[in-house]
Amino acid sequence: MGHDTWADVADQFVGDYYGSVQGRVRAHVIGKHLREHLAPAPIEVVDVGGGAGHQAIPLARDGYRVTVVEPSMGMLEQAEERLAAESPEVRSRVTLVNATGEDAVAATGGTRFSAVLCHAVVQYLDDPGPLLGALAALADDGALVSVVAKNQLTLPIPHALEGRWAEALAAFEDDRMVCGLGLPTRADTVAGLSDQLAEVGVHPSAWYGVGFFTDWWNSRLPAAEASDDLLAAELEASRRDPYRQLGRMFHLVGRRQR
Numbered sequence: 001m002g003h004d005t006w007a008d009v010a011d012q013f014v015g016d017y018y019g020s021v022q023g024r025v026r027a028h029v030i031g032k033h034l035r036e037h038l039a040p041a042p043i044e045v046v047d048v049g050g051g052a053g054h055q056a057i058p059l060a061r062d063g064y065r066v067t068v069v070e071p072s073m074g075m076l077e078q079a080e081e082r083l084a085a086e087s088p089e090v091r092s093r094v095t096l097v098n099a100t101g102e103d104a105v106a107a108t109g110g111t112r113f114s115a116v117l118c119h120a121v122v123q124y125l126d127d128p129g130p131l132l133g134a135l136a137a138l139a140d141d142g143a144l145v146s147v148v149a150k151n152q153l154t155l156p157i158p159h160a161l162e163g164r165w166a167e168a169l170a171a172f173e174d175d176r177m178v179c180g181l182g183l184p185t186r187a188d189t190v191a192g193l194s195d196q197l198a199e200v201g202v203h204p205s206a207w208y209g210v211g212f213f214t215d216w217w218n219s220r221l222p223a224a225e226a227s228d229d230l231l232a233a234e235l236e237a238s239r240r241d242p243y244r245q246l247g248r249m250f251h252l253v254g255r256r257q258r
Contacts, residue, residue: 018054024226025214025234027054030119030148030251032235033208037144037253038064043114046138048101048131049121052078053094057086060093067095067113069104101131104138112140116256119148120249122193123185129196136200139256145202148210148251152187157216157246190250197254204254209247212237216248 018027034055038045041063047056050068052075059066070076076096083091099107101121116139122128132147139145152175159168171177179185194204213234214226237243244250 018052021226021230022211022214025231026210026249028226028231029208029210029235029238031055031058033206033238033251033253034117034146037146037206038115039144044111045115045117046104046108046111046113048104048116048118048135048138050079050117051075053082053096055117055119056094057082057090060090061086063093065093065095067097067108067111069097069099069101069107071098071100073098102134104134108138111138113138113143114140115144115146117146119146119251120150122147123150123179123187124183126186128188128193132196132202133200136197136202136256139202141256141258143256144253145197145256146251146253147193147197148249149193150185150187151209151245151247151250152189152192154246154248155187161216190252193252194254197252201258202254202256204252206253207244208238208251209244210238210249210251211247212243216246 018024041059042065044067045056045059045064046067046069048069050056050070051072053068056066056068056079068076068079070079076098079096083094097104097107101118116135118131118135122131125131135145135147155174155177156168156171158177159165159171175187177185177187190207194207197204211234214230238247238251
C-alpha cells in the first residue's frame with residue numbers, strides 16, 4: 001500500500017487531536033448522532049478507516065461487534081495498544097484488518113454488515129467514488145451507512161479568522177485545503193455527497209454539522225475544556241440551522257437499499 005503516511009502522524013493525531021477540545025467535541029457529537037440511528041447491540045459493524053479505534057472501542061464496550069478496516073499499520077498499532085487496556089470481553093468484539101477502504105469487501109471476506117461507518121476519510125481522497133461504492137457493497141440491505149466529511153461551505157472561515165482575505169476570497173471557489181496535520185484534504189457539500197451516495201444505493205436520511213463553536217471560536221472561549229455545557233451547546237448547534245451548515249465537518253447518515 002506504499003508509504004504509511006498516517007504512521008508518521010499517528011502519535012500527533014491520537015494524542016494531540018483526540019486530546020484536544022475540538023477532538024472531544026467531534027467524538028461526542030458524532031457519537032451521539034450515530035447512536036440515534038444505530039440498531040441495538042449486538043450487531044456487526046464495520047469501521048472503514050477506523051484508525052486507532054476511537055469509535056470501535058466504545059461501541060465494543062456496549063456490546064457491538066466491530067471490524068476496523070485501516071490501511072495504516074501505524075494506526076492499527078495504536079488501536080492494539082488501546083485495546084490492550086480493555087477487558088477480554090471488549091477485546092474479543094473488535095477485529096483489526098489492515099486494508100484500504102476500497103479493498104474492504106475482499107479483506108472482510110465479503111461479509112455484509114448491519115452498519116458501515118466511514119468517518120473523516122473521504123476528505124483525503126481526490127475521488128471518493130470507489131470508496132463510496134465499497135461502503136455500499138459492505139452494507140446489508142437496510143444497513144446504516146454513516147459518513148463524516150469536511151464541509152466545503154466553511155473553507156473561507158479559517159483564512160478570514162486570521163485576516164488572510166485574499167485566501168478567504170479564493171476559498172469560496174475551492175474545495176482543497178491543508179489540514180492541521182499538514183496533509184492535503186478535499187471538502188464536500190452535503191448535497192454533493194448525498195448524490196454520490198444515492199448513486200451507489202445508499203439513500204441519505206439525516207445530516208448534522210460537527211464543530212461550530214469550538215472549531216471557529218476556540219481561541220476566544222474563556223476556557224479551552226470540553227465542559228458538559230460546551231458539549232451540550234455543540235450538540236444543539238449540530239442539529240439546528242444555520243449553525244449546522246457552518247460546522248467544519250458534517251455527518252451524513254443513510255440506509256442501503258438493494
